[in-house]
Amino acid sequence: MSNPRAAFCERFGLELPVIQAPMIGPKPALASAVSAAGGLGSIACAALTPDGVRAEVERLRARTDRPFALNFFAHTRPAPDPERDAAWMRRLAPYYAEFGLDPDAVAPGPERAPFDAAMAAVVSALRPPVVSFHFGLPDADLLAEVRAAGCRILGCATTVAEARWLAARGVDAIVAQGFEAGGHRGLFLSADIGRQVGTIALVPQVVDAVNVPVIAAGGIADARGVAAAFALGAAAVQVGTAYLFCAEAGLSVVHRTALSESSDSDTALTTVFTGRPARGILNRAMRELGPISPDAPAFPRAAAALQPLRAAAEAQGSGAFSPLWSGQAAALAQPCTAAELTRTLASGAERLR
Template sequence: MQQGSLFFGKDPLVKELLGTELPIIQSPMAGVQDSALAIAVCQAGGLGSLPCGMLTIDTLLKEVARIKAATDKPYNLNFFCHQMPSYQQETHDKWQQLLQPFFDEFALQCSSQPNGASRMPFNHDIADALEPVSPPVISFHFGLPEKALLQRVKSWGTKVISSATTVKEALWLESHGVDAIIAQGVEAGGHRGMFLTEDITTQIGLAALLPQVVDRVNVPVIAAGGIADSRGVQAALALGASAVQVGTAYMLCHEAKTSPLHRQALKSANAEHTALTNIFSGRPARGIVNRVMKDLGYIHMSAPAFPYASIEMTQLRSVAEKHNIDDFSPLWSGQNNASCKEISAIELTKQLMAF
């Protein structure tokens, strides 16, 4: 079969939507990539993505400039759009007390940092900076920004996509004007895009979620979660997806900035065991199980709200990693990490369509 014929023969509207040669979107993965990975995927014919939720505006613009200088292909900028809660000192006091034994191991003094959260939601300041750029695609996690901000983005001609982890979330996104919906199966690595519920028992596998979403919405659906090779791509398209989003499979690619410790974990036998946890950031996210997840429990009710839980854990992570210890590192990974390859992202993107 000619590469891409199943995809574009079935849903030519998505080629118009994404402007790509292939129905492959590289998942934005904060902490393990920069523009280099996005550029490689764009050059291969997919939609490269840049995670922007932890970037300053200055760094964001520099990264976008690098993408535009390297390729004239479409690209995607990804942002969080969570509601930023207030810092609750009492909550952090309890959390720090719980973590104190770990700090004692390193003779480390835990410090309170009310302004230490690094994940900021999309806002008008970011929009001011991006308006002259008019990015081709912007994707959101945790729902959508408020109406005026969303309409501002769409006025640039930018296509807007966002993640849904349930049918209810997919219907909500469609009713609020997205151009496409990412159906995020529970297999996916990193943060769950859930925004209408905090109940992780509502999170289901892609094979169950995808056809339900496809049957209920009238916009293109992008499949995400556990897709790491051409068989996964074929299966997703057969279940009604118009495109796929692939993340974990790219984490060992040459262009990824995955740390040596994280790469080591992905290649180890421990990678077979992943779980959803909220202890690193305050929101459920899938990663390779490590010591702190086992010791505290994967989901802990005392964890501060997103993104503040990262303040204390980052302090432990920083000192532990200096000793080559990943006990306190968020080793984000999907369930299908056995398919990770140490090759160019260009080659991997082409292999995903080798059917």
């Protein structure tokens, strides 16, 4: 019987079937350390400019010549909605007053831009081994440019229907993102988060539904979770929260502290930080504004108004207004180096089989 993990590694040029989830926040040292250890390090590019992407790739390639992935968002940019933006600011006004901030001085936050022609040109020039997409896929002509650059393409699915949609468009592998995963949900065919699926139910159904390798993501933080994913038919795993405990991630003190104190029931899906459902550790902003808020502007327009509150609270040592992204299995993770975690996840899972 063929080994799907060995076949996946051969196809993607990896030693180990372990992918570090792309996350906005961790430093480039994390991705390079994972790649150098034999896994697939990922760089989150949605909040970067084209020049920023080039700089990140240059830094990574200075550290390792192993394969890596660039991750982009494929959402539709929302139309301007001044009335909703103003209503959101009115909702936040008491917090601005509490911190002595001027609501009229809010600067635009870092844009989370969808993949476009400028980024496609960057990909064509850099030729990264792997390109992954969140929130669906870009237009066919942009996707064709990525393929022409020789890149393997990953897409993220949160349901079987999304997995079939991605497979029909020729992706090389599918990330099956369970409900437990931290950060933004990759959903794109439906916005109904009440119908999202857990990892242990999602992975085998996606494996049965598509003819490309499936990567399990969500709630995987140690070798037991990796072994379970492999038993369900996954060819690889994608791990996010556990990598945030690594020194190379360079997290803020408030985020690192919140992760270390988190238990299984301390996270929730929220829209208050960006306007799109994402899982993070419960804090004041989530409890008082949401967690799911109909007032939050469409993704990513909600983010800018929270930035001054985040900065003011963090200056006082508080993560009350910070997006403390985390999956449900943070309590299973342990501080270590990225290389140690990558090898432990893979070798430990094999020993458990």
